[in-house]
Amino acid sequence: MGDVVSSHLDEGKREIITARTRDVMREFGKTYQQQYAVALFNSVRYEIEGGGTQSQLLHRKNPLVDRSIFSGNLFQYLEENRKWRNRFVFVASSYAISLYESKTAHDRSLHPKITINCAGYRALKSMEEYMELVNNSLPGVKARPSSSPFVKCATQFPLILWHPYARHHYFCVMTEKEQTKWHAVLQDCVRHTNNGLSEDCKVLTPAFTNAVRLHRQAKDHYGTWDMMCGGPPQILANLVMETLHPEMRSQIAHRLKGKLQQKQRHWMLISDALYKQVLHHTRSQYEALVQSCEVQRPVWDAGLRTDMDQIIASKEHVQGKMRAMVLPRAEQLLQASVKPYVDSILEALMEPTSRGFSEVREVFSRELVEVSKNTLNGGGKELLGEQMERLSMLAFHPVKMQSCYEEVEQLNLDGLQQRFDVSSPSVFVQRAQILMREQMDNAVFTFEQLLNQSLEGQGDEDLCNTIQKCEDRVLKKYDCDSSTVRKKFFREALLQIIIPYMLKHLSPSCSPELPKFKELIFEDFSRFLLVENVFEEVVLQSVTKDIMMAVKEAAVQRRHNLYRDSIVLSNSDPNLLLLGESPSVDWASKFTSDDPEKEGGAQAEGTRGGLASAKRRRQVVSMIQLDGVPLAYESCMEVPGVEQIPEEEGEGYAPRCKLGMEEDDEEEEGGQARAPQSPKSPDSVHEIRDLINPVVEVELPEAEAGKTNGVEPASGTILMEGGVQRRASAQDMMKRLLGNNRKQEATDIEQAIQEIEIAVQEGGKDTELDADSAQTSSKTIESSNEVEPQPIRDGLKGGDGNAEKVENFGEKVAVQISDVVCEI
Incomplete structure (x- = not known):
């Protein structure tokens, strides 16, 4: 052109x-x-001479310091090749819109593909409204009412920035809810830059x-x-x-x-x-x-x-x-x-x-x-x-x-x-x-x-x-x-x-x-x-x-x-006026956890995670995402936001999990979540099982860990409340679930688990699993367990129904491992 x-x-x-x-x-x-x-x-x-009136409310200085407004992914229309491309969009506190090739490019502080100053623009979410403005841009050239736009939107939810003189920008999203949220953000950018x-x-x-x-x-x-x-x-x-x-x-x-x-x-x-x-x-x-x-x-x-x-x-x-x-x-x-x-x-x-x-x-x-x-x-x-x-x-x-x-x-x-x-x-x-x-x-x-x-x-x-x-x-x-x-x-x-x-x-x-x-x-x-x-x-x-x-x-x-x-009152609250020069309260640091165990756990994970968690709350508009889940289209509604704080009334948060992601790659110090890495092909059955069923290591107390009753410790997992899984010896698991009066039943179930695991290892030594298979198997296991599992330790405290619950537990473990074998 x-x-x-x-x-x-x-x-x-x-x-x-x-x-x-x-x-x-x-x-x-x-x-x-x-x-x-x-x-x-x-x-x-x-x-x-002085003059002016005194307001009753206090005025905050620099309210958006160390803040960003919004970030997420959009489809952008490229006029050079008439293609739609996925772009990571970052809206800074200045309300300038920066578009990056990917989230990783932003995290590495690379130059954006383009930065948009929204002064003079209008944010539209209707192609009909846009074409009405475009058809009036060339007087004397009348467009037919049925004439199609020269930009064919990839979805039915467009977002357009229109300017009477400057370049127009075309975006689209996948859902109406995304369109509503992004349109509000774009309008705010226009409103701020047009403020004079x-x-x-x-x-x-x-x-x-x-x-x-x-x-x-x-x-x-x-x-x-x-x-x-x-x-x-x-x-x-x-x-x-x-x-x-x-x-x-x-x-x-x-x-x-x-x-x-x-x-x-x-x-x-x-x-x-x-x-x-x-x-x-x-x-x-x-x-x-x-x-x-x-x-x-x-x-x-x-x-x-x-x-x-x-x-x-x-x-x-x-x-x-x-x-x-x-x-x-x-x-x-x-x-x-x-x-x-x-x-x-x-x-x-x-x-x-x-x-x-x-x-x-x-x-x-x-x-x-x-x-x-x-x-x-x-x-x-x-x-x-x-x-x-x-x-x-x-x-x-x-x-x-x-x-x-x-x-x-x-x-x-x-x-x-x-x-x-x-x-x-x-x-x-x-x-x-x-x-x-x-x-x-x-x-x-x-x-x-x-x-x-x-x-x-x-x-x-x-x-x-x-x-x-x-x-x-x-x-x-x-x-x-x-x-x-x-x-x-x-x-x-x-x-x-x-x-x-x-x-x-x-x-x-x-x-x-x-x-x-x-x-x-x-x-x-x-x-x-x-x-x-x-x-x-x-x-x-x-x-x-x-x-x-x-x-x-x-x-x-x-x-x-x-x-x-x-x-109208004037200077009616002198005590409040004294607070006018006070800086904004840092609530995140003011209310820190007093639990020494939690603090110790945070220190064990490293200070970087804690800083990133605090920084992440600095984004004004939060969004939702399943961390680490590779998506063909990274929707802007699924970018990590403030945990446990729904933005809109009735809006919930999906559970957070990590697949194919290292802990250090989850977030970076700047406060924005890193893009999830693609899962790599595992080299062993253990890695396959860890990929499909993420496991959190939990150490048992020494007093319990030492009681094996002469039985070789075998590895196993227990599904705990909230979806957290725990690795411990099979003998320890059975003892904690059943008590001393169920030792024999626990031993039998443990031996069955060991036999199934040996069979899996012998059949899958040279097997490799690609990223798509890992995702498919993960979805298969999640769909086979639609009922939310309850904590086993609360349901097995003795009584007539304990043996039946242990058998169900053994059956679930066997079904999960057999599903893995089938997927391989």
Whole structure:
């Protein structure tokens, strides 16, 4: 396909692309330098004057440190050879999606085949929805309703990442449950990368966003923009592509040859190459632009701190003069075209958002109920540590948070989008979902700190009561904070919808009169006071009062669960605020086992296994797998997860076994489970039997091991509770099962076992078993024992039925060994 790209994007067109990008960046750069100085002034003023509200819940710093989000296997479609290949997918804490050739490649820290930044993408799970978007990519080329897609999915459960400019990515899975889970993860990756720029950058972020907004307004593009996502270079590339992409499409589309599907594939390849070239230029030029502004920052900062009072006075003087000109026109527009629609906009925003925040509260409460149930059932401190470790990442678990996110996705602005030039409600949906995630994490972190403080003060006595008290305390604070956060979100959303509309209608009449206000600003302060920004602030002030009043009136309605501003508490819990700087509690290390035997066993296995077990819980979304079972397709639902902690209600865990795997290969120190090794061909009957029936060595006490009653010790196995098998001498087994009064019966059964084993050894000395035969024989034995075996030591303690149970035991052993012989 490289010839298609090179033939349509020849050297001449590439020069045009470079020149167009350079022109856009030059215009943007002038605006950015002006807005950088204004943002620096606002930042220093805010720092000096202070302000802001104090939240009731605590805020966690770096919640995803040493964490990963998800990992598993997917089928990926390779456009180069039109084949589907199994890929190991790893989603890091940055929400970047990395695809590897295999799990082993990831464990060896090899470079991924591809890394996907999901900014600007949409996660789809329907081929029909995808084809609807693709068919609109080439205007003038109409596709038939029955036309088949150019990508033939290997299964009926596709997953697609679609981007208006960049390359599309196609995946599929085997089950609907996998599709649901992976779709939630992909949506979370998109949601995180589309969240906008970091608010911690008090100068760079507002300077950039204001520059982008003013640049688009200069091109008569008002209203929201759904491609304001990703990092600054990506946003700037989208800004260039907003005009360049349609132009290049009109020049190239009519020259594409072939059938409709072939034209669509070729255009997507060309569009991706075009986007990459633009992104390369915007990244380098933006870095140079920021560096040039940062050089001036120390000098500007010193001047601002010296002349802050005079600059503020000059700005207020200009605002007063400009307000007299703008307010009459703004009030007229407001009364005629805005106020009649404020209640409708607010209602459309509040209903789904309030339901989403209520669902966050319910999910949080349900998780704490599960913790209390396990505590009541005698789980102990170790289980509490596991439960709290799982709870700590609840906010970042896309599957568990999906029910909350779905409530907000019902937000609908039909009838209002066209009037107020709202490109898509997704801008508000994703912002509300991010706020919901933040509030959930704040609630969880606050609960952790309160519970940890309570346990240190009074121990773990009456633990359920302690959990309940902490939960009630946190929920009250959550109700208060969620009310404050929602009202702020509603105000910002209304402003984001209304202000561009008013600016669009006021600018034609007001802009010609703005230059005269520059004469009122001292030249030394002109860098920090721009009349364009002052004009927007005056328009904002004219609308703010009505918006605040509308939100306050909505707070009175009980169905929205909003508090009045007059009853919102401030600094009501100083003791809790002292915990705000405390680090997150490491529950895994806090509740360690106090049993010396368990600790000794862990040390005997080595510290690596313990570290790997602790590390494995660092993956936010866990999955299920039978460890070591070779699968033709390693399903993403079968990747090892957190043991004994089901992700979803009613989801259980399959028993864990090891086939063809060495203990050191089970996990690695990084926390991710290694891919199982293929079973090797055994060299003896003993190895065959060990392969089919994995055995755990258990040493008997010396006092019992020495009592053989003159009989040669013979090896045997006992099936214990939980599927664990134990190797001991046959004489010892019979004595422990029957007691001294059944010695003769035990001796007879032992001799029968020895004769059968000798027969197997003589018939299978030179036999080799391949991996497939080993798997088949294992499945045969498992299917022949469908009834869960009970511990023999509990059922044979004497009585009339003991002899019959011993005979059944001997028959089962004989059947298993005979099955092995048959398989060989």
